[in-house]
Amino acid sequence: MKILFFSAMPYDKYFFIRENEQYGFELEFLETHLGPHIVNAVEEGTPVVCTFVNDKLTEEVIGILAAKGVKVLALRCAGFNNVNLEAARKHGIRVCRVPAYSPEAVAEHAVAMLLTLNRKTHKAYNRVREQNFSLNGLLGFNLHGKTVGVVGTGKIGKAFCRIMAGFGCRVIAADPFPDADLTAAGVEYLPLTEVFAMSDIISLHCPLAPESQYLINRDSLALMKKGVTIINTSRGGLLHTADVIESLKSGQIAYLGIDVYEQEEKLFFKDLSGSIIADDTIQRLMSFPNVLVTGHQAFFTEEALQQIAQVTLRSVDQLCNGKPLDEAVILV
Template sequence: MKIAFFSAKPYDKTFFNRYNEAYGFELEFWETHLGPHIVNAITPGTEAVCVFVNDKLTGEVIDIMAAKGVKIIALRCAGFNNVDLERAKKQGIRICRVPAYSPEAVAEHAVAMLLTLNRKTHKAYNRVREQNFSLNGLLGFNLYGRTTGVIGTGKIGKAFIKIMLGFGCKVLACDLYEDETLKAEGVQYLSFDEVLNQSDILSLHCPLNAENHYLINESSIVKTKKGVTIINTSRGGLLNTHDVIQALKSGHIAYLGIDVYEQEEQLFFKDLSGSIIANDEIQRLMSFPNVLVTGHQAFFTEEALSQIATITLNSIDHLIKGSAPADPSVLLV
């Protein structure tokens, strides 16, 4: 059986080749993202296509894949907002994903961004390397006793909450489904507006869909405390970048940490160090001294990549044999 991988990086090849030894699939890796520009290059005999967050599986792309005999779309990520699920269902293509891969990896990265922004360790590192040991401009605040608001208390949100509770934070949460184990640990579930109003720190851990696109925008930002810290390791489309920039300029948002960006498909996972970046909004964000941007690396740990490879290959193996994976949450169609 042949699997075509798109948006494939060297680490994808390393981990999928390692764990494919148990299956013996034929793996083909494409560095480009999947979209109308490349879908016709899928070769005959390809039964599965494996994609990542910035691949574009539109109805047009899915129709072409179906005509070529593709039977499975495997998302090596949790989110699926980039896939036309209805068209895949109509074409009889099965879709699987990785609903949870080391949630601790993403949660720990969110905390790392928070600590870096607060204690300014990135600036201190550069200063000391230049023999500058001044503390001016490096003032931070204690996390202990601060109120942290968490939007989305799935596996990643839950892992983040446990860390923040360890710091001695008061944790407020907003989710359609309340977690009783978190409530037993002192987490208080409130409405979205109440969480915004009371939180010193706001961390986003929810999937992107039509209902929460631009969840953080001008109208929601004004409901937050002046001086709020916002961390987003979920999906870039949760933030209205223009509105966030205005709030940074006014000082309403004191710190912003993002590992995702709403137009990241043109930027992230690429070396653009020798290029002129034409995207004005990302350039404006990176010009702020109180903004930290990382390039969608929150998932990037040994444990997470191992889980992504093993879960993806196992799901494909089950589907091609006509059986269901043990975890039903991996299936979308």
């Protein structure tokens, strides 16, 4: 049975080919992302299509896939805001995802971004390589004793809370479903507006949904302390980028770390070092000395990629061969 991969990178091939030894699927890898521009190239009778975060699974695309005989859409990621689930349901296509793959990978990257911005290790590294050992401009602050607000305490947010508690921070959180383990460990759940108002550092770990789009905007930024630090390793659409830029210019935001960007499908996972980037917004963000941008790297650990391959192939095997399903991974 054939699985056609879109947005496939060399590391995808390595881990999926390795994990496929126990299944024997026919794997085909395409570097291009899936969208209306390429969907007609999918061969008739392809039963499974495997996609990633920037593939566009619109109603049009899903309809064409269904007409070509696709039965399963396997998302090798946790988010599914790029998939029209109702269209998949209408066309009888099953959809599965990887709801949790080494949540510690993303949580640890969020902490790495926070520490880098605060202690300016990226700047120190470049200075020392030029034999400049001056400390001027590298002043940071202690994380110990700071109030850290966590928006979303699923598996990734929970891992982040535990790490920050280990630094001696006061951890407060906003989530419609408080986690009993975190509450017992001292995490205080508060309304979102209070989390925004009380936090020195805010880290976003919630999914992108209609109600969370542009969660960070002009109004919510006005609630925050002047000089707040914001870290986003979740989805780019949680930030209203123009409002964030204005807050960076005014000093309302002291530090910003983003591993995701609303228009990232045109940029991330590509080597554009020899190109002129036409996106003025990302260029503006990268011009700030107190902004750190990484290219959707937070998930990128060996453990996470191994788990992604394992869960994806197991789910395809279950869906296509009538085996008992792991309901946690099934969306449709």
